[in-house]
Amino acid sequence: MKDRIEVVEKIMSENERLALENLNLLNTAGILGLNLMASPGAGKTSLIENTLGALSNRTRIAVIDGDIATSIDADRAAAAGAVAVQINTGGQCHLDAVMLREALTQLNLDEIDLLIVENVGNLICPAEFRLGTHRSVLIASIPEGDDKPYKYPGMYRGVDALVINKTDLLPFVEFDMTYFQQGVQVLSPELVAFPLSCKNGEGMDLWINWVEDELSGHRGE
Amino acid sequence: MKDRIEVVEKIMSENERLALENLNLLNTAGILGLNLMASPGAGKTSLIENTLGALSNRTRIAVIDGDIATSIDADRAAAAGAVAVQINTGGQCHLDAVMLREALTQLNLDEIDLLIVENVGNLICPAEFRLGTHRSVLIASIPEGDDKPYKYPGMYRGVDALVINKTDLLPFVEFDMTYFQQGVQVLSPELVAFPLSCKNGEGMDLWINWVEDELSGHRGE
Numbered sequence: 001m002k003d004r005i006e007v008v009e010k011i012m013s014e015n016e017r018l019a020l021e022n023l024n025l026l027n028t029a030g031i032l033g034l035n036l037m038a039s040p041g042a043g044k045t046s047l048i049e050n051t052l053g054a055l056s057n058r059t060r061i062a063v064i065d066g067d068i069a070t071s072i073d074a075d076r077a078a079a080a081g082a083v084a085v086q087i088n089t090g091g092q093c094h095l096d097a098v099m100l101r102e103a104l105t106q107l108n109l110d111e112i113d114l115l116i117v118e119n120v121g122n123l124i125c126p127a128e129f130r131l132g133t134h135r136s137v138l139i140a141s142i143p144e145g146d147d148k149p150y151k152y153p154g155m156y157r158g159v160d161a162l163v164i165n166k167t168d169l170l171p172f173v174e175f176d177m178t179y180f181q182q183g184v185q186v187l188s189p190e191l192v193a194f195p196l197s198c199k200n201g202e203g204m205d206l207w208i209n210w211v212e213d214e215l216s217g218h219r220g221e
Numbered sequence: 222m223k224d225r226i227e228v229v230e231k232i233m234s235e236n237e238r239l240a241l242e243n244l245n246l247l248n249t250a251g252i253l254g255l256n257l258m259a260s261p262g263a264g265k266t267s268l269i270e271n272t273l274g275a276l277s278n279r280t281r282i283a284v285i286d287g288d289i290a291t292s293i294d295a296d297r298a299a300a301a302g303a304v305a306v307q308i309n310t311g312g313q314c315h316l317d318a319v320m321l322r323e324a325l326t327q328l329n330l331d332e333i334d335l336l337i338v339e340n341v342g343n344l345i346c347p348a349e350f351r352l353g354t355h356r357s358v359l360i361a362s363i364p365e366g367d368d369k370p371y372k373y374p375g376m377y378r379g380v381d382a383l384v385i386n387k388t389d390l391l392p393f394v395e396f397d398m399t400y401f402q403q404g405v406q407v408l409s410p411e412l413v414a415f416p417l418s419c420k421n422g423e424g425m426d427l428w429i430n431w432v433e434d435e436l437s438g439h440r441g442e
Contacts, residue, residue: 041365144262
């Protein structure tokens with residue numbers, strides 16, 4: 001057990017070091033980095049497609065897609081107009097700073113304003129590995145249910161922005177928004193929340209405004 | 222890295238050994254064990270509630286609930302009439318055979334016919350740790366999307382039964398059942414699939430019949 005703890009600690013501190021290096025790389029190139037996390041099927045790729053649709057005519061966007069298998073998501077991001085790099089984690093349940101570094105070497109950083117990292121679909125492990133991005137964005141999904149902040153506190157803690165996707169399904173499922181947001185509030189009192197539907201576009205404008213504000217802030221405007 | 226691999230291999234083989242012991246414990250007591258896996262919010266607890274509602278008048282059912290925090294699920298199972306034991310994994314993203322053993326010691330095995338283990342909500346890690354149950358049951362959920370077998374092959378491989386929950390939402394989301402089932406077929410050609418809705422009950426009878434058949438088979442009837 002002692003061996004195991006030492007090995008895990010070594011991996012974590014090495015990850016922290018590399019995350020800081022990644023952050024420096026992004027800062028030097030003037031890139032804003034977002035780490036997009038969610039459970040499987042919450043809508044990470046759909047949100048990326050919508051964001052590309054709204055911003056790619058005036059912002060140079062790259063997408064790094066983490067998946068345990070297939071390049072379905074990277075293909076969708078590329079089809080929507082992004083420079084897309086696929087990371088196949090080989091079964092691993094999260095991205096880490098090493099994987100992000102490797103993917104960054106495949107991009108021309110001087111030609112990017114916004115980097116969106118699509119983490120592996122998982123509500124537990126991605127929270128434990130810092131990548132070196134500037135903002136953590138969590139996507140919740142209405143049909144997942146309103147108890148998720150209570151059941152996955154690690155993921156809901158320390159998030160900068162929370163997208164609450166699939167609001168178009170609210171009439172068809174039981175979801176107590178007050179109960180949900182009370183749970184969120186305790187864990188990340190400072191976060192901004194964006195209820196929206198990637199399907200019908202409602203609420204998307206506020207999310208896009210937030211991304212643009214973050215971009216401006218990052219450029220020092 | 223070598224250290225890390227050795228530690229991981231030691232953990233995995235120790236888990237296999239304990240899983241076999243758990244299986245022997247269940248067999249000695251004449252208990253059928255199901256390992257229920259799914260991503261967050263797919264409906265594990267709702268399926269357990271429905272199963273208890275249909276079977277608890279003629280089958281003695283115990284539920285062991287794995288969660289990284291809270292006892293929400295175990296409380297729901299207990300309210301629905303099961304003997305329920307909560308395992309708090311303390312942040313860990315899956316159950317393992319050690320945790321199941323610990324939970325089994327809290328149950329009177331001679332008074333149980335069916336043990337349902339609700340694994341942690343996660344489409345990656347639970348597949349790697351055998352618990353010692355007889356059947357693996359995966360719950361997919363319609364709003365998660367039809368690409369999940371392709372993106373999470375580890376979890377869809379070697380499954381005995383697949384519940385496809387939330388069919389009541391089929392009219393409101395894009396979900397290509399043929400594409401989905403082709404992906405499933407490649408990974409688990411032998412599995413039985415149960416499209417159903419825990420909300421309105423449609424398709425539930427076939428799932429309940431399967432559980433009863435498995436119980437009969439296990440008793441050697």
